[in-house]
Amino acid sequence: METILAIGMPGGPELFVILFVILLLFGAKKIPDLARGMGRGIREFKDATKEIKKEVDEAGKASKEIDNK
16 A cells, blocks of 8 residues: 655644744744744735736736727
């Protein structure tokens, strides 16, 4: 029989171990700073994707206007 590895979200025990290792590596004082930095990064990424989508939509509208003339 062939074994198939399932890769996905970690379950309860795995998540606990990951969080414990992060706590050990960075300490309790650094974790809020890390979370803030990750939040800022995610926000900037979302803003950039919105800007790119807006530019693509505007380019599509402009090309439709050119095609209609």
